[in-house]
Amino acid sequence: MSSPLLAVDDLKIAFGARTVVDGVTFSIGEGERFALVGESGSGKSVSAMAIPRLLRDARIEGGLRFAGQDLMQASERTLRGLRGAQIAMIFQEPMTALNPLFTIGAQIAETLTLHEGLNAAQAARRTLALLARCGIAEPARRAQRYAHQLSGGERQRAMIAMALACRPRLLIADEPTTALDMTIRAQIVDLLLDLQRDAATTRPMAVLLITHDLNLVRRFAQRVAVMERGRIVESGDVGSIFAAPAHPYTRRLLDSLPQRDVRPLAAGAPVVMRADAVSVTFATPRGGKLSGWRRAAPTIALDAVDLVVHQGETLGVVGESGSGKSTLAMALLGLQRLAGGTVEFNARPLAAYRGARRTELRAGLQVVFQDPYSALSPRQTVGRIVGEGLALHRPDLDAETRRARVVATLAEVGLDADVLHRYPHAFSGGQRQRIAIARALVVEPRMLILDEPTSALDVSVQRQVLALLGRLQRERDLAYLFISHDLDVIAAVSHRILVMRAGRVVEEGETGALLAAPHHPYSRALFSAAR
Template sequence: MSATVHNNAQPVPAPPLLELDHLQVSFGDTVAVNDVTLAIQRGERVALVGESGSGKSVTALSILRLLSDAQVSGSIRFDGIDLLGKSEREMRGMRGSDIAMIFQEPMTALNPLYTVGDQIAETIVVHDGVTASEARKRAVALLGRTGIAEPGKRVNSYPHQLSGGQRQRAMIAMALACRPRLLLADEPTTALDVTIRAQIVELLLELQRDEAEKRGMAVLLITHDLNLVRHFAQRIAVMERGVLVESGPVEQVFEAPQHPYTQRLLASRPQRTVVPVLPISPVLLEARAVTVDFKTKLPGLGGWFRSGRFRAVADANVSVRQGETLGIVGESGSGKSTLAMALLGLQRTAHGEIEFQGRALGRYRGAEQTALRANMQVVFQDPFSSLSPRQTIERIVGEGLALHRPQMTPQARRDKVVSVLREVGLDRTVLYRYPHEFSGGQRQRIAIARALVLEPRVLILDEPTSALDVSIQQQVLKLLAGLQQKYNLGFVFISHDLAVIGAMAHRVAVMQNGSIVESGDVERIFATPSHPYTRKLLKAALDH
């Protein structure tokens, strides 16, 4: 009589696709990643979040072994294989085919000397060994799959000929060219408009679902955008100063964060701090029917070019009162920054009128024009490129005083610089340091101090927080709101982040293709937008 065997053994779970075990990355005496342990399953979407300097990107680059002059310890296992034991030649074979990466800034990641089609095709030829013509066909198909219009034409475009969203799509096409099993996406939507951002998120979800069915492609998303995490990831891991402080399912961490740092991150959403403008407040800056054209070349007969005209701003009407913030929103190329430069008198207009305190800009001459420049200042999006790397902070902030207040003694000028630095939360110890020695948030504070030192009446802020972490962004917005209330400043605040505009602006102007399609009170327009484009922007922001 034979015995009956009952097999009650539980199925063995599949091993993770990626395992980081006590990973430590150091640069000399600086520990960038400290004892990080993290696992990612096949087909899983995991978000690695934290502020600049938290170690997110270093962690991702260590997986691909792309860090030079770094000391790496612990273990990195991909599909059970220890990557730290691989030779550089073996890693080159895995990069792109098994593990691919979408970099934060495609303009620096793409080679400017080759078309995007050539760069995608090269990846396919190297890893799949197909012919150049077959690789090109696949490159066209990939560009089409990522949503680029007319991929047969765009395949011949160089990176500078594509918009930011198109370049990011080309990067995604290149990353997916060899159907990797793990996709590392490092801040893939940071510099994109809200509608393009929503499209890229949906695209990544769609592609990941398709690939997951075939090969179990997992995604490690590196970001400081918490809205993106909520809409994309299944699990979240939070890093602070190189340490993994919390991880778990997205909904669980968002609803009940355990670590103080996670709680701080989630609480760092822009808060509305607007003080009502008095009805008697005078108009400081007003534009009526302002139009800006740029000359361009159009193809003509026989290969010759004829002169054409591109209308960047069409019949724009805006005004800013004392103590008021006018928000200007719209996608890249909508004319926001061009309008700002026209308001400053730094961009020639085709027609229309711009007045400061009731007087046309063109009527200011000589000393009056110099005084006008002092009364209208600007803070740019990227403080690092707008601050001279060769000058100390004292010289950078005091440069305007040297030009506009030549009668001031060196000591009086220094005292004024120290005073305005204190206003933005910096002390006199920064005077003799250089821009590269500061974080992004500190550099933006320095740029604000440089604009404020001349005690302007109007401040134009061109995407001043788009490159900042959420907590630093909140600090800068709070600083700007306090300075506006203290000095009764008029702000023109340009942004594609509707949450920031909702927090800062009294009124908003929505731009599309150079035209203001809707304007009025922020709360009213955000609650009941009348124009289809405004509704599209708001829907994308909410969906995202």
């Protein structure tokens, strides 16, 4: 029997005195699709990062062999030759993994130049082909943009294109579809499958998939291992594990899909937020020059968007990456200049919130951003991050009362008081998102704008957070604008759904009716891709 491409034997990883991975063993064959699943903090991502030896401050023990090479004994020069060329990685958060000083195209081309020896023209052509194959519209235009100029889904697709550039033997995909809408998620899965079936590929690419998306595992992976608290509790072929899970933890994961729990909207509920004909445009560069900006027609990010959100109501917003969902959130928060239209909060235009009223607006209208990594200050402890809003908006509270409220809010999102003195880098992606939710809730707002608030959460924690948001809405009559590409989540939490495409609202309606019988062709295509 041939040796596996990757062999992980009794892997142990510790940070100081804290062991986070304890005795993990698995192997991946040439061309095999293997998935690691488990809750946030179970050790999936650190296990993956240990393979190409990317953990600098950790103590690593055990065996790591790739294509017959001992990675534990390999020199840094050898590892640099393997990284990107033979072992590629799609990181969980592209905004922190991409270089903010270089365009997306330049970063992908650099990989091709370094590892495959292509000249500039060849690398440019391959870059555009990769971007197009990963589902990025207008690849020549997007290639000239920087990471902050792309949507979350576009950044993730650019990261995938970079990882696939050199046709690696092993692709480590850490939540590769987290920020992607359903249609692009399906395209990426099909793309990875196509690359493995490519007849020109003499050595088919193996994939180590790390995800909390159980539907993705069911569709893509051949074998799966389930991790809990740093250990593998169950492994086997996907069909057997999903059909008859043996371990209680695996059964709990499979039973954690979102469940609808929405209270009917009260008759005559007042309007909390209204948007009338809201439009946003962005200046865009023309051509491929890095030396400056040229005059060009502006990009229309939002085009005459209307919406109404009532007290106690959840308005779900869906659409592909780049459809304008996050730009809409920024416009409603007053953080994005409008090209036209008006936004009202509590029956008052946002422009009227000046001076002391500006503080009133910020307390009453809170936001949970899509990216928990860049949304939390790395220089502040969790206690200060969550308590900062209270110190600003409730100066009448003494320090002890503020601390008690912070602790209580953290408990509501599933975090203990012992996290108060720790910094964001010490937490998993899902834990950081819970911290961000606690920061928004602690000042008791009237409305939350939630931009993909569960995209970084595993299914069990996702269900807990959705239940928390539902309970808080019922208890406090909160209004939510809930942006998500996950239709299971939107169906579970929304009273109404608004479908966006290319900056416009193409359809809106009551959740059950719209999901059952969408009228617009785009809505039908979007909902079909999610099934």
